Amino acid sequence: MILWFTIVQVVVAVAAGLFCIIAGLAGRRPSDWTVGSLALVELLLVAQVVIAIVSPFAGNPPTGSLLEFWVYLVSAVLLPFAAVAWALLERSRWSTVIMGVAALSIAVMVWRMHVIWTLQPA
Template identity: 60%
Template sequence: MIEWFTYVQVGVAVVAALICFIAGLAGKKPNDLTMGATALVEVLLIVQLIVAIAAPFVGNEASGSVPEFYVYLISALILPAAAGFWALLDRSKWSTVILGVACIAIAVMVYRMYQIWAVQGA
């Protein structure tokens, strides 16, 4: 994993979560802003998947459990898609809050992935 990219991902996910929480608690239904913020988090996760696949080939190997890392990554990839699907089906303010919950969960998961990759001893 790339350290600065991890912090960018966490920052974007937290900002997206705040946008979704504020919009949802203000009574807004899912809209282009909240869905777009969640989609941006998903795009960054796809880039992270590509980086994680390529990193060992350039000498950046995980120090922790590789299967655990990929379980976190695949789970994180599913969350925004599932939350977005929910938001499209249930057009209520609570769907917007669920988008925020998914984004904040992804922020935590990405930070944990960084710990597994770079901090945790094998």
Template identity: 70%
Template sequence: MILWFTIVQIAIAVIGGLFCLGAGFLGRRPSDFSVGALALIELGLILQIIVAIVAPFVGNAPTGDLLEFWTYLISAALLPIGGAAWALLERSKWSTVIMGVVGLSVAVMLWRMQVIWTLPAL
């Protein structure tokens, strides 16, 4: 993984998550902006999947457990899809709150993936 790219993704996920949480707690139903925030997070995760595939071939091999890393990455990539689907099916303020929780969860998962990728060899 690339540290600066991970930090940018985490920032986007936190900002999007806080935006959705704030909108949800203010009583806003899902909108193009809140679903768009999740779409931006998902785009970053798709790019991260590409980076994770290419990185070992250019000399940035992981030192942690690959199974754990890919489990986190695939799970994180599925979360925004599930959150957006929920928001489209149940158009209430609580689905906007759920999208905020999804954004913050992805931010935590991204940092954990960075730690797994750069884990010092024992």
């Protein structure tokens, strides 16, 4: 993984998470802004999938468990879809909060993926 891209992903995911949680606790239902923030997180995760596929061929192989890394990555990619689907099915303020919790969870998962890729011996 690339450190600066990991930091960008974590910052964007935390910002999206806090934005959605604050909007939800303020009584806002899911909107283009809250769903769009998770779409941005998803876009960065798709870019991470491409980076994870290309990096070993470019001389940046993982040091930790490749299976564990990919389980985290696939789970993180599916999480925004599930949160947005929930938000669109149940259009309440709590579904906006759920999207925020999903984004914060993704931030933690991305950092863990970075640790698996760079610091954790296999």
